Amino acid sequence: MSADPQDQRYLVPVIDVPVIDRSRLAALLAEERDAYVRTHPGSAAVHARAEHLLGRVPMTWMGMWTGGFPLAFREAKGARVVDVDGTEYVDFALGDTGAMAGHSPSxxxxxxxxxxxxxxxxxxxxxxxxxxxxxxxxxxxxxxxxxxxxxxxxxxxxxxxxxxxxxxxxxxxxxxxxxxxxxxxxxxxxxxxxxxxxxxxxxxxxxxxxxxxxxxxxxxxxxxxxxxxxxxxxxxxxxxxxxxxxxxxxxxxxxxxxxxxxxxxxxxxxxxxxxxxxxxxxxxxxxxxxxxxxxxxxxxxxxxxxxxxxxxxxxxxxxxxxxxxxxxxxxxxxxxxxxxxxxxxxxxxxxxxxxxxxxLTEDAFERMVALGTAYAEQVRSIIETRGLPWSVVQLGARAEYRFTAPAPRNGGESAAAADEELDAYLHLHLANRGVLLTPFHNMALMCPETTIQDVARHTALFGGAVDALLG
CATH class of the missing domain: 3.40.640.10 (Type I PLP-dependent aspartate aminotransferase-like (Major domain))
Incomplete structure (x- = not known):
């Protein structure tokens, strides 16, 4: 069964598709990794001291951070996380859905x-x-x-x-x-x-x-x-x-x-x-x-x-x-x-x-889904205006971009579209500037405390990362 050709979930117009300069990507990734290490000494110290933890983390998947060590957090509330170095983040990861209700809802x-x-x-x-x-x-x-x-x-x-x-x-x-x-x-x-x-x-x-x-x-x-x-x-x-x-x-x-x-x-x-x-x-x-x-x-x-x-x-x-x-x-x-x-x-x-x-009420979901729509539309606009062969898909309060277009129609196609270097670069570029996505994929989730300003912040940083990549 084929999708409706007018279904905008799958289509991203692409004209004069730019080719990603892999050497430029590698250089930008190295810069972001250096910045991550330099600006997160507290998290690095927590990781270094964790000698009695398997993989130096409480659960092995917590090691899936492209900066070499995970952020260690001190506090979290609503759509915000503060790490042990005192840096505050807009959190779109939300515990990979575990905190869809926001951190510590009242x-x-x-x-x-x-x-x-x-x-x-x-x-x-x-x-x-x-x-x-x-x-x-x-x-x-x-x-x-x-x-x-x-x-x-x-x-x-x-x-x-x-x-x-x-x-x-x-x-x-x-x-x-x-x-x-x-x-x-x-x-x-x-x-x-x-x-x-x-x-x-x-x-x-x-x-x-x-x-x-x-x-x-x-x-x-x-x-x-x-x-x-x-x-x-x-x-x-x-x-x-x-x-x-x-x-x-x-x-x-x-x-x-x-x-x-x-x-x-x-x-x-x-x-x-x-x-x-x-x-x-x-x-x-x-x-x-x-x-x-x-x-x-x-x-x-x-x-x-x-x-x-x-x-x-x-x-x-x-x-x-x-x-x-x-x-x-x-x-x-x-x-x-x-x-x-x-x-x-x-x-x-x-x-x-x-x-x-x-x-997680009906009113809350109405706001969260509207923010998910704004997030997806703004990411899509950047993808289209830069002519990138990427796509973004929304599922209610959740959205995710993938480095292929049109969007994959099955798991095999999506797995084949994975690009670890691009993932790492975008995640670190965002994290170094105070925005978190899910560490092991590009998922962003809205919670009841997420704001349209949070979405706009991601959009600006995402656009800046793309422009730096394209030179």
Whole structure:
């Protein structure tokens, strides 16, 4: 299925395309790296002292900074971060979505303080009233009838896949190449250059070759999906409603409807992971586009910075699950538990309730999406006026530029468009001047505290970086 040729998501007019001078790029990158080291001695010292941390960081992905060491932060509030050297940044990274609500939103902080100071009991293995309130709100937003909680979207995805295999009696999973579902083992499969499935490059210590557990096809390829589902062994298709961790790759018109039609015809469950795509609105793309998943997973942003995740199942799947438990003796209470004793803890649920009720509201999303539109339009204007063969794609409050045009239509195309030197140069140019993007890709996210002045600041710096590059 091809995109509408008038769909401006994919088109960037290019005339007299300039060629990037790689030697000039290398020289500019070296200057930015020198400036980064020179102006961030405190962060460098924190990194140097971290001898007891694997990779000198609390979590290995925190090492993905092109300046040689990560920024160490001292404080953060709203759309601002201050590092240990006292430098303030406009933060468009927002914890790679974990802080979509902004850093330490007041309503969430108040709920957490009340839970700790006034009520006590951070985790007790007992339910609180917040649990049902949160589940009801998730049902209102996404439409799934029954909910349970985890500490991350990764855990939610793992459990959703296990439930899907139990309900269907089928062994395999299907994902789209370069989709992102946390550290779920079955999801680290991509379509190789030869068109065959392969373990994703860099996959760490897989228990088994993931091609034995998972089928994989390219995004926006309904024919390939139909072919793979025809085997009759796929319990569930696990998918984001738009790819988000390999650039933003949007579904072509009719693609998601086709996925739903094909999965139903094949007796395969559809699991939609809205962890990143919540940027589309209060109910993510599921509510915005009228999607009808059998299961839905979400994490990161719903806790306002406090670890939390959730998975929902439709009423039909809940009924099938009950029957499957009776028929198979599967133990959902003990042996089949997920997330450990901290899942659904009182502190997380207090944070989620406050974040959903008072922070990530419909009004907030209206403002955030408008800022995402302004950001994308301003970046697009610079790309077009400079005649660059680049593109920018928006997904609600999220936007990302990619060094190719038109915008990629699947994960393989987007991966092929990666340019580590350009990434490093732009990230450092921005960071050295007080603006942060997500360290490992060019994602910018708006939170309720982001302003149009913040967007304009990025635009000016982005334009300056491009002009310096073009000479």
């Amino acid at each position: 309503a969430t902080v108040a709920a957490v303080r009340r839970r700790i100071d006034d009520l006590g009991g951070i985790t007790t293995m007992m339910p609180t009233e917040d649990a049902e309130v949160v589940a009801a709100e998730l049902t209102r937003r996404f439409g799934l009838a029954r909910w349970s909680f985890t500490l991350s979207a990764t855990d939610a995805n793992r459990w959703a896949l296990r439930l899907a295999r139990l309900v269907t009696g089928r062994p395999k999973v299907l994902v789209f190449s370069y989709s992102y579902h946390g550290t779920v083992d079955e999801s680290f499969v991509v379509v190789g250059p030869d068109g065959q499935p392969r373990s994703r490059p860099g996959n760490v210590g897989p228990a088994v070759d993931p091609t034995t557990t998972t089928r994989v096809v390219e995004w926006n390829d309904l024919a390939a999906l139909e072919r793979e589902l025809a085997a009759g062994d796929v319990a569930a298709v696990l998918t984001e409603p738009a790819l988000t961790n390999i650039g933003i790759v949007l579904p072509e018109p009719g693609f998601l409807e086709g996925v739903r039609e094909l999965t139903r015809a094949a007796g395969t469950l559809l699991i939609i992971d809205e962890t990143h795509t919540l940027s589309a609105g209060p109910g993510g793309m599921t509510a915005r586009d009228g999607l009808q998943p059998d299961l839905l997973t979400i994490g990161k942003s719903i806790g306002g910075g406090v670890p939390a995740g959730a998975y929902g199942v439709s009423a039909e799947v809940a009924d099938r699950l009950s029957r499957a438990v009776d028929e198979t003796g599967a133990d959902l209470v003990d042996v089949g538990g997920v997330g450990g004793t901290l899942a659904g803890n009182a502190l997380s649920l207090a944070a989620v309730r406050a974040t959903l009720e008072d922070v």
